[in-house]
Amino acid sequence: MFYHDSKLQYKVRVEKPNPAFANMLQQAIGGIEGEIRVCLQYLFQAWGARGPKKYRDMLMETGTEEMAHIEMLATAVALNLEGAPVSLQEEMANDSIIGAVMGGMNPRHVISSGLCAMAVDSNGVPFNGSWVVGSGNLAADMYANVMAESTGRVLATRLWQATDDPGMKDFLSFLIARDTMHQNQWLAVLEELGDLEGMHPIPNSFPQDKEQQEYSYSFISTHVEGKPATDGRWTQGPSMDGKSEFTYDRAQPVGGEPNLGKADPRAFGQKEQL
Amino acid sequence: MFYHDSKLQYKVRVEKPNPAFANMLQQAIGGIEGEIRVCLQYLFQAWGARGPKKYRDMLMETGTEEMAHIEMLATAVALNLEGAPVSLQEEMANDSIIGAVMGGMNPRHVISSGLCAMAVDSNGVPFNGSWVVGSGNLAADMYANVMAESTGRVLATRLWQATDDPGMKDFLSFLIARDTMHQNQWLAVLEELGDLEGMHPIPNSFPQDKEQQEYSYSFISTHVEGKPATDGRWTQGPSMDGKSEFTYDRAQPVGGEPNLGKADPRAFGQKEQL
Amino acid sequence: MFYHDSKLQYKVRVEKPNPAFANMLQQAIGGIEGEIRVCLQYLFQAWGARGPKKYRDMLMETGTEEMAHIEMLATAVALNLEGAPVSLQEEMANDSIIGAVMGGMNPRHVISSGLCAMAVDSNGVPFNGSWVVGSGNLAADMYANVMAESTGRVLATRLWQATDDPGMKDFLSFLIARDTMHQNQWLAVLEELGDLEGMHPIPNSFPQDKEQQEYSYSFISTHVEGKPATDGRWTQGPSMDGKSEFTYDRAQPVGGEPNLGKADPRAFGQKEQL
Amino acid sequence: MFYHDSKLQYKVRVEKPNPAFANMLQQAIGGIEGEIRVCLQYLFQAWGARGPKKYRDMLMETGTEEMAHIEMLATAVALNLEGAPVSLQEEMANDSIIGAVMGGMNPRHVISSGLCAMAVDSNGVPFNGSWVVGSGNLAADMYANVMAESTGRVLATRLWQATDDPGMKDFLSFLIARDTMHQNQWLAVLEELGDLEGMHPIPNSFPQDKEQQEYSYSFISTHVEGKPATDGRWTQGPSMDGKSEFTYDRAQPVGGEPNLGKADPRAFGQKEQL
Amino acid sequence: MFYHDSKLQYKVRVEKPNPAFANMLQQAIGGIEGEIRVCLQYLFQAWGARGPKKYRDMLMETGTEEMAHIEMLATAVALNLEGAPVSLQEEMANDSIIGAVMGGMNPRHVISSGLCAMAVDSNGVPFNGSWVVGSGNLAADMYANVMAESTGRVLATRLWQATDDPGMKDFLSFLIARDTMHQNQWLAVLEELGDLEGMHPIPNSFPQDKEQQEYSYSFISTHVEGKPATDGRWTQGPSMDGKSEFTYDRAQPVGGEPNLGKADPRAFGQKEQL
């Protein structure tokens, strides 16, 4: 169950409200790299957790923390929208700074939400539940979480750079720090799950003798000229999961030519297909 | 640029067509764990690659291979739909096997595509371009790729288990093997990028002294009862990126209470808000 | 069945075409507060209406009127796009008014629709059928309609304020008036359905003795500090449906700790979960 | 900020797991009438609240409670998926009960989530952020909330009826009770905001003399035969907002015929349009 | 402007309600081949029509007719849902016909809409405004319309075949006839626009000497083995627009190798990319 208080996890100050920056911050709220996604992702993973209880507990902790991050970002958006231009009058557009701001704003911040944050990204595309990854496989989920915190921290550093408002820079430097921790946190679980050799290939509960093992560690090149292998780590040496050696092979179409035959008359293609 | 031939990368046989299994295979085509996603993801990452050329080259290779995977899966769907029931006549429904098949089918395989594969998942939800992750940060992208191949292999093993058709099991054991390789492949890049200590926190080009470092390696517990730390690796010992020590702290609302003041009259709230 | 003539319900004049305002108007066409939504919502409610025929009849009337509103808005968009800038030449951008207009435009009004309205909102997000609410419960649907006309009138007043074009202001003052009527109209149905005491809780056909009545009129506070009740009407006095008294209670987790046990081996989690 | 504990708000028991019912429960999680929607809707309204502080506080309370509802529903889904069929073997389909269950299941509960809840509705359509309504107008938002709790309670009663599992019926009777309270709660705010006469037309801060008042209280009939008025409350008597009288009028196209002229050559229509 | 009466354009009878068929009919309402799409498509094309007025007038006529088609289909869905199973009780599932029906139903027809039609397709995917094509080019739009009526008639014939209810077969044979007319109707406009030679390439207002004409009539083969040309009409003889001759050529990568250089440090890639 969940509880709240009336305070923010960290301070959120805006010295010079900037509606174009409000729009950029929306990416960190409702975007695929954003906080609604990680919040729901960690909580859904917790709620569906089977196996060792400690992972469920930990996912609950951090999922709950992310709620507070959405709250701070929504506050930051509202503060950046204070005093935003709400009409398209010519004299305003004629001022090039206001004109630039108006171009970078989301008009729906004026006409739909009345100067508040929305559950959308920086293009106004709504948050989408398909982004909430929970596979039932703990290791796959941890990679989804590392990935989310990596793209999330990249986003936060770019937002940090886009603004010169000291309050916003301070706030973002807090989010960036939390992303540092969360990257480390999910990596710590991966270590507990046995690192590369213990974990991979994911899922490690599927018996590898059931896969077509001659293709399991081969880098297949589709290059039409049959170029020699680039010298990446992925074409030679032991595989990362320690179970075999990488090889390099050219792509071969061993599957033959497919032939679906004539069309089923009951599907009402054209007569020529029957 | 791209080329093709008329053959499949691996053989695709179906002994007993099963339209309910055709529907399940759609997840591997148009789902978030599916092949359209990885195909476009690797290619968009290649097309936007800046920095060392070898990663661009390698992403092109595997993105192109994934095209062939979509092709095989589409063929498998079409073959599983051969002879599918196309009407709801009572005598058919009365046969419990046919009835079960009809329940598990996607009706759009009959009425929309005429017994062919579609660019949708197992719920008929269309493929969505937001799933194509390319962040401009190579390490973040590699984690996105490991994650995609991990959930992808989990999906493929579940499909393998769902069918007892020998042709389909054989085909899926090929896809499972390729997912093994691709997990290893992206992990090999991560090794080249410096492993945990060299790579993290991602992006490693952001100067860490700009983040609020007192929060960078702290596991923050939001548990209302202030429970002692669970004994996970993430609350003690060196951080995974080797840059600090994990600590355990209780959540504190240091941000004070937000106050957005009265509503802007120009936003037409209710009079009571002004 | 439906009929049309070639005229508009109200006059639509634009003195100074403004492509940025054309973009704002799209919210009233294809947005969640827009006219496609109310049009389809009222018509779907009519087409599925069971029970007293007069509500079906009335929903048909207003659903049909809303078609005419979409038509006028689409005309207003096209007129606002007359003479819009169609290229990105530097000399144009150098004019700050044109630059501001270009920033506020939807580029798809030039490159996709050729200076015509589209079935999208002000962010270019397409109209979505999920917004069409018809629950089969007349009272719930009427609240959905009051809500749609309330957010719709808020939107229209903000659009009215955003423009200083006399033709557009006149046109919007007509839409605002119709929203006034439609709010009143759906409220009139709610009165007929018995006002708060007769109608609530919705659905009133579910026997209340089947619900966990000790929780039915309790304001549950999740505040972590157990703050005393705020003095809102919702914590004391008779409930709005006249069936009980409001109480104030602190949240209690009476449900115990969930335990989903080990993972099903058939779901291919990691070995550690089995 | 937010906190959690490890217990559920109410008990969630499942005696006979039923994967088809698990699928139905998803509507209450990720559907437009579901709990993710109300949770985010109340919290976003709180985070953007301007004006009297007590509404912000109250929205935080109930938004936080809804988190716990998602949690219980996710648990209920996972429990209903225990022992679900994971393959399409003929002998299983041949059992008509299993066959029916398989037809009613979401295959992604097996192949994507590994027997856990997802952020989708009963058709597998992902949760969509556009459903999170926060208009910046308190009265409009309260109607959105009444509407959400009304369709939500209708949904919960139908789920209650769809199952004969005593644990599920008990759990749903709790949710139904909370929906009763929440309907009453938002209605209490509406009373505080002045009831119909004080509140309407929403927004009440827009001066009504700016609207085309001759159309503000007229029921406009589009019926092609000019049928006499149906005897609804909405065609006669005082308007619900107490500001005028309802009238009944036939639709008239006073707007003239629109003429957009020739196509702009720069838009590359066909020559015939230029 | 629009008007209505209370009758249907054609009779809609259902002798044996079938909720699985109700679900199939949804494709013709809210699917990409469905009637909401053509209705809005023709009306948006009309509302944005520039150039000869007669096309606008005609689009209005048929767009309005399509409204009546949605109405009939929504009625057919509601009638097919009469008496539908609303619970998952075992004794029902044990009857294989009921079991099959339950598998083929959309559960949201019970729990969300209360046995009414919704604005979704046969997978429950909501109608999407992106499907409403209006390009501002009359010829392109007419092809979009021919295509919509072609896939629409294919859908209707498959629905006709899926049912053995005489009322439904009769109703669908009406829709199929209207699709015949509408295919012919849009083709008639294409004839007026000058047939292939006058119309193509679309847009015919772009001067062809501005295109890279050496590639304008060449069939480019990407086959990796350089197979000889298949003997299709598209590799030889006069081009369909009468402006040149078809040729057959092998794909050549004349564009050189792209090189995006190093990553911009301001974009926070990994150090290795800079």
Next chain:
Amino acid sequence: MFYHDSKLQYKVRVEKPNPAFANMLQQAIGGIEGEIRVCLQYLFQAWGARGPKKYRDMLMETGTEEMAHIEMLATAVALNLEGAPVSLQEEMANDSIIGAVMGGMNPRHVISSGLCAMAVDSNGVPFNGSWVVGSGNLAADMYANVMAESTGRVLATRLWQATDDPGMKDFLSFLIARDTMHQNQWLAVLEELGDLEGMHPIPNSFPQDKEQQEYSYSFISTHVEGKPATDGRWTQGPSMDGKSEFTYDRAQPVGGEPNLGKADPRAFGQKEQL
């Protein structure tokens, strides 16, 4: 199966990078008129092709070519984003050209993709798999393809006009030429399929005596005033499929008034509906 090389199909040069034009180019990548759509559409049609093999072969060729078009466009986007403004500093906004560019940019090109192309359109709306049309009917699919290449060429000509960069104009003139060919190519298939008389009504495999033939060639006018027929080709003369004569008729509601009766008590409407 598929192969690639490292070169582009045609040269892609950008002299003056323009991030606003980068955004416009996205429509040709991820928009409904864009190249991901045609690529997947042709390939899915190929993979599901039944009947004459030559159409499958040809669809594979052109679907593969379209991959190379996405590649070039993605390269063009990346090149146009070189040196783009990544912060909102006032001095930049004060320069009206930079201000205009910032208004026309997609902020996600900076904060999400790090100056690379994404799988979205010019509004940032993600590519959607529903746009991939494959109906199982060859003629319907060819019309879908003509339509895609027609709206695609209209888009490309507008992009050509929007830029004055010589490199971009040259590149677009190549794409325009390929669209010319592809329009002709699909029209050539339509000729092979028997032209209008042989092909229509689509599907030509449905026996026309099963449709309500009195409505098959009638232009039905819904105009409320019963205006005389406009003089279009579609109201008189032989039908385009050569099978009948066009007639002109006024719309008649022959279907009677629908009556769905009382609501099913199990659906929990309001008592008033039962």
